Amino acid sequence: MITINGKEYELSGKTVTEVLEALGYGGQHVAVELNESIVPRAEYDKTVVYSGDHMEVVRFVGGG
């Protein structure tokens, strides 16, 4: 199980890109933090999440 934004998901072994798509963030503007470190955008395809990981996804919407 990995914890994403406080909820648990069965997504171990997936890449960050796959996790984002599974959670409906595909094509959206986000920042991703994994176990207290930021994941660079260029690493989304290569970074794999494992059971016990904590991930935080911040979604940016327009307005300012």
Next chain:
Amino acid sequence: MIPSREEMYRALEERHGKELQKKLSEAAVAVCGLGGLGSNIAVSLARAGVGELLLIDFDTVDISNLNRQQYFPEQLGLPKTEALSETLRKIAPYCNIRSAQVKLNEENAPELLADVPFICEAFDRADQKEMLVGCILEKMPEKYLVAASGMAGIGSANTIRTRRITDRLYICGDGESDSAAGLGLVSARVMVCAAHQANMIIRLIAGEFTA
């Protein structure tokens, strides 16, 4: 006649306490984007006696900005950096105001933001927010960054909050209300979000790290 530097400083010390005021007056903060968020953040920080503000925006003042941004009708057409500097100098004549009329991108951000430890992301567009936040977290991990997402419309102000994402990244807003989805940006709710950002910056300057 405006008050002397010492008179202004003493008045701030009386309100905020000596210890906090010393920290505020020694702090430098960058405000990236001078729209509804950035112009209100800058006004709050200038009033609080922050010593140095770096204002960054490429745009000019437009009539569509006046519903929520800290500009005046006679400033239409002026660069926002210039118009806001003028206003801030009236509010806080001894604040060191620097500005850059430039569109921030991944190439120029590291140099422009090099000597400022506290940064507010106050852009309008989601793709630009993502770009700046990603760039700062990847290339300048020592900076404190307070960003915003979700403040359009007239939904409850109580849904706007500050969240701590990492020890360097804080996000203010409701995370949902998207101006691109047709919700208008209205002064009060944008100011609530701007005030969250300004307050988090003041907390960080004071050494308070919880959201």
